[in-house]
Amino acid sequence: MELHAAYEARGKEAQEAAGKAEREIRAVLEGEEDKYRWISYFKEYKDIGELTRNVVVALISEVRVYDRENIEVVFDFADQYRQALEYLKGRECPGLEGMATGREAV
Numbered sequence: 001m002e003l004h005a006a007y008e009a010r011g012k013e014a015q016e017a018a019g020k021a022e023r024e025i026r027a028v029l030e031g032e033e034d035k036y037r038w039i040s041y042f043k044e045y046k047d048i049g050e051l052t053r054n055v056v057v058a059l060i061s062e063v064r065v066y067d068r069e070n071i072e073v074v075f076d077f078a079d080q081y082r083q084a085l086e087y088l089k090g091r092e093c094p095g096l097e098g099m100a101t102g103r104e105a106v
Helices: 002-029 034-044 053-059 078-090
Strands: 060-067 070-075
Touching: 034 053, 034 078, 053 060, 070 078
Parallel strands: none
Antiparallel strands: 060 070
């Protein structure tokens, strides 16, 4: 009997943890939590055809011009994006092969 009760308790804990993880993932994907609001910006501008003022304001924190041939674009949320990408790569999610890491040369 004790094994059965322990098994049921662990099963219930696992279901609760899975439900919590699912709610957190949904909140992240929908940009509901402020700490994940950056995802909504990336989703909004995922297929941009040109660099507009709105895109710059939403996604870029600064542009450093070193000379006529070398510039550096510092993106807002680059660290969060990189962390999310590393997390997804660790979970072997398909379709991540061509994703930018945030350190590409311009």
